[in-house]
Amino acid sequence: MAEVSTTNTAQHDVATFTILLDGKEMEAFYQVLSLSILKEVNRISMAKLVIRDGEVADKTFAISEKNDFIPGKKIIIKVGRDGNNKQFFKGIITRHAIRIREKGRTELQIECHDEAIRMTIGRHSRYFNNLKDNELVDQLTSPYKLKSDAEQTSLKHKELVQHHISDWDFLLLRAEANAMLVLTDDGTVKVFKPNTKAASVMEVAYGSSIQEFEAEMDARYQFKNIEATSWDYSNQQLFKTESSTVQFNENGNIPGSDIANATSPDKYFVHHSGHRLEQELQSWTEGMMMRSRLAKIRGRARFTGFEGVHPGDMVKITGVGARFNGNACVTAVKHDIADGTWETNIQFGLDPRRYAEQHNDDLDDRSAAGLIGGIRGLQIGIAVQLQSDPDGQDRILVKIPVIDNAAQGIWTRVASLDAGSDRGAFFRPEIGDEVIVGFINDDPRDAVVLGMLHSSAKAAPIKGSDANHEKGFTTRSKMHISFNDDTKTIKIDTPAGNSITLDEKESKIEIKDQNNNKVTMQPSGIKMESPANIDIKAGAALTIAAGTTLSIGGPSISIKADANVSIEGAVAKLAAQGPNEITGLPVKIN
Missing domain, CATH: 2.30.300.10 (Baseplate protein-like domain - beta roll fold)
Known part of the structure; x- marks a missing residue:
């Protein structure tokens, strides 16, 4: 144009x-x-x-x-x-x-x-699946009967989560993540990337059209290079992307990359601890670099009322010196009419702070929903009582010293590895144990014991080592369940000496009691040992079979049956070093 x-x-x-x-x-x-x-x-x-x-x-x-x-x-x-x-x-x-x-x-x-003001009222939570951010704009604006005009984005998200935030704030955050700006224009929500290569729609010049003008150049928010990282859990390493340039025509005669030498580190680091794809990180760094360059020169100009300029347009500024002359991206237009006169004010440049930094109070709901003073982060607690929950909710009484060290504390739910109706993992701290406590919605009335803590005062039963072969569980009375990854051994034992050992290294399973009775299963066979008697009793038949030889030995052997006794073999031999006695009524020898 x-x-x-x-x-x-x-x-x-x-x-x-x-x-x-x-x-x-x-x-x-x-x-x-x-x-x-x-x-x-x-x-x-x-x-x-x-x-x-x-x-x-x-x-x-x-x-x-x-x-x-x-x-x-x-x-x-x-x-x-x-x-x-x-x-x-x-x-x-x-x-x-x-x-x-x-x-x-x-x-x-x-x-x-x-x-579009209706989009700012109320907080919403919902899931979005398999959609691009421009499609998200359509879904967010549709309930308000607004028109959507969003530029195409490339990344399709498998899932996006909106959590307790207004539709407007969610839209702004997603637009910023894609290096885009948002404009509400008479019932239409426009989402677009600034096109600084476009022709200017007007010219304002000092000495003719400009009535008021101010501009500033700020080096503090100019970056040489922005690097973003996130955690790739599929490969157990960091995703990394960076941006050092952006398609952006700057006004003035000093590029932002040159100004950045005054204050910027060689790399400005941002990170997300979750699993964000490289494409999403790339959009993030490009958006931050675009905002940085838009923030290089910020200012305003006032002139006689003009209808042909809108946010997102380019305006040519002349006559204000080489530092500020050139095409500037308009980010706001204000028309003032009074006493028959009409003046237009334009703003160029952008606040260097990201949307979340500018509107943190609006984005984050109050702790405990504003119903009570919130408590942030995790807190240390001491277990006081494990029984007699007054509400019958399986809670325990925990004292949080920083709240009131002299009081009994508050009834607290206990997190578990598994929990359900009449099932689950059931491990509670001992009275006096140190526990770590979290709070639902930061409300000090809704406490949850997340786990227990060892220290020098309450030492762990197994000393820590970098090899980390040993793991297990030890009760108050010194009953143990232990795992050893080095010997590939699992052992369950009691203080009196009862134990079961599964030993893969020695290829054996051993069961032993405190009376020195022992059963050993190993490659050579099964061995049963007892310093006293061994009784084997079956309510029905008892069958003992051997693949080769079955040997029964002892100082005295007695075989007795209330009915028939039958001994058969291909060859039978009955011998004694003393007398043989065969009795019966009658005795038959064939």
Whole structure:
């Protein structure tokens, strides 16, 4: 587009405007003292009217009492010259106020916002699956009956989670993550990357069109290189991406990369501890670099009212010196109309702080939902009582010394490896044990014991080593379950000496009791040992079989049956070193 100036072609040069309320033109006798319209990237567009209202004699504000400016009414504002007006703003009335000034001046103040203001009200939580960020914009704006105009993004997210945040804030964060800006424009939400290579839509020059001007160059937020990292758990290493350049035409005669030498480290590091893909990290660093360059020169210019400039446009600035001359990216446009005059203010450049830094209080909900003073982080607790939960919720009583070391504490739930109806892992601390406590929603009334802690005062039963072969569990009475990865051994034992050992290194399983009874299973066979008797008893049949030889030996052997005894073999031999006695009634020998 060819460059244009702010030349005014109106015959009488009188600023005029038209205001429509729910589609009907505002009463002609209403005296509008001033009118301003502001459209700015990453903010909801707004307009403000100041109307003469209020009569001290009647003790009333007649216009205020009418239904014309009730919050929620739709409003359209058209601005121009000599009655040739064009739409500059469309939205709803959001604020209605009256004011009595000194010397009796009274007025009605009306504030309006783009209908996208509804996106800022209320916090929402939901899941999004298999969509791109431009598709997310469509889904976020659709419930509010807003039009969506978002540039295409490339990365398709398997899942995105919106947690307890307004739709507007979520949209802004996702736009920023893609190096994009957001503009609300008469019911349309536009999401776009700044195009600094575009032709300027107008020229403002010192000595002709510029009425006021200020600009500053700041080296503190210029970076040489931005590196982002996240954790790739599939490969157990860091993802890394970096950006040192960005497609951005800068105004002024000193590039941001040169200014960065004044203050910037060689690399500016940002990191995300989760699993973020390299493509997402790349968009992140590019967005930060784009914001850095947009923040290099920030300023504003005021000139005679001009309709042809909008946020996102490029404006040519001349006559202010080589440091600031050139095409600047417009990030806000404000039109002020009063007393028949119309002035336009433009803002160029961008706040160097990211959206989350500027609006942290809005993004983060209050601790404990603001119902009580919150408690942040983990706290140390001491187990006081394990039984008699007054509510029957299987909680334990825990004292948190930093809250009140003299008090009994608070009833606290206990996290477990597994928990369900009549099942789960059941390990509770001993009374006096040191525990670590977390808090649901940072509410000190909703405490959860997350685990127990060893220290020099309460030493672990196994000494730590880098080899870390030994793991296990030891109870208060010194019962043990231990695992040894070096010997590949699992052992369960009691203080009295009862034990079961599964030993893979020696290829054996051993069961032993405190009476020195022992069963050993190993490659050579099974061995049963006892210093006393061994009794084997079966309620039905007992079968003993051997693949080769079955040997039974002892000082005395007795075989007795209440019915028949049968001994058979291919060859049978009965021998004794003394007398053989065979008795029966009768005795048959064939």
